[in-house]
Amino acid sequence: MRGNTDGRTLLDTAAAAAVGAVVVAAACLASSPGALDVLLVAAGSLALAAHRRAPRAVLAVTTLCMFGYAVHAHPGSWVAFPVVVAVHAAARNGHRAQAVAAGVLFLLGYTVVLLVSVPGVQDTVERMLLLLGWFLCAGVTGLIDKNWQAYLRQTEQRALDAERTREEAALRRAGEERLRIARELHDSLTHSISIVKLQAGVAVHLARKRGTEVEPALLAIQEASGEAMRELRSTLEVLRTDVVDPGTGLDRMDELAGRARAAGIVLAVVVEGDLRTLPADVDGAAYRIVQEALTNVARHADRAGTSVRITRTDTVLVVTVDDDGPCLPGGTVTPGTGLTGMRERVTALGGTLETVPRARRGFSVRAELPLEPRRATG
Structure with missing residues (x-):
């Protein structure tokens, strides 16, 4: 916005200087103007540079200076050129009454100057009709320009309102x-x-009441079902309030690893780097990736030995989950809902995901999440 304002100011100053140069050149061709004449022409013309900020003041200064020059030097009709420009600027800015008054006063005053200095009424009438046409054109074009600018502003506002309405409708549907x-x-x-x-x-409860040993798998089912209920409630709250759940991050990694071990997975977890200051979306996505990978190990890899490595660098968080399951090298992997959701999470953060069989045996999941997420487009 500041650049546009500076550009307009420079353009207006250049246009005012051009108008002054034209009038001075015409004065030099007609006669030899004195210092006062040049000063009046320069003041009346250069004042036009401020026509956007103070159109009425510019109209008054230009009209007085050019009329003073007309009284002092008796120039031709071109003396009215700066006044015509000032009338146009005033009309364009909505000051129609002031523009009409300035035009009428200048015409009347210049008529008196012509009657005194120019012999012949016919020549005076012709000049006045010519100047009257100039002023009428200046006023009409100023009003047209004003209405056109108002139309453009209304069109832009309608477009903004329509865009805002579409966004509100999309948010409401979401x-x-x-x-x-x-x-x-x-x-x-x-x-x-x-x-x-x-x-x-x-x-x-019944097993403990009978004094028998509770199966670890049964305890794991009880714990997992309780955790599933808590996460489901958190998910429902997020869906209803559109607030990110702060409880699904890597700070719960120990809890997640404990449930995996209770389910029979031989698990090793290695963490490199400080995970406490991760961005919330990266933190949550990394937790979900590990959670889904361990769920797949329990379902499809017969609870094989698994290693989880989480490495943070200055620019990226790398999450690797390797298992020793039955998947053979070169085997075909058909992505299910879990892997698809995992890839969507990573892609949404501008990261990369590899889900491939390992070189010897087992399956590997490796995700790289940039710490300043580059949102995917489309």
Whole structure:
């Protein structure tokens, strides 16, 4: 905005100087102007540079200076050129009454000057008709320019309003969709997970009541179902309030690793670098990647030995999950919902994801997440 203002000021100054140069050149061709004449022409013309900021003041200064020059030097009709420009600027800025008054006063005063200095009424009438046409054109074009600028502003405002309306409609539809998903999740998953948690709790209670040892798998089911209920509630809250859940980050890595070990996975976790100051979206995405990878190990890799390595550098967070499952080198991997969601998370942050069989045996998941996320386009 400041650059546009400076550019307009420079353009207006150059235009005012050009008008002054034209009038001075005409004065020199007609006669030899004195110092006072040049001063009046320069003041009346250069004042036009401020026509955007103070159009009425410019109109008054230009009209007085050029009329003073007309009285002193009796020049030709070209003396009215700066006044015509000032009338146009005043009309364009909405000061029609002042523009008409200045034009009429200058015409009347210049008529008296012509009647005194120029012999012959016919020549005077012809000059006055010519100047009257100039002033009428200046006033009309000023009004047209004013209306055109108002039309452009209204068009731009309508476009902004339409864009704002589209954005509000999109946000409203997104909010409605979030609420619908939240209702579906609540009505379907909450009940099922509650039943699993309840049944697991009853089984653990009965086993302890009978004095028998509780199976680790049963305890893992009880813990996992409770954790699933907590995460489902957090997800429903996010869907209903559009707030990022602060409880799904790498600060819960120990808890996640404990559940994985309780489920029978031989797990080793290595952390390199400070994870406490990670961006919230990167932190949450890294946690979900590890969580999904361990879930896949439990489902598809027969709880094989797994290693998790999380490395932070100055620019990127690298998450690697390797397992020793039955996947053979060169095997075909069909991405399911888990891997697809994992890739979507990484892509949304501008990172890269590799999900491939390992060179000897097992499966590898490797994600690189930039610490200043480059949002994916499209």
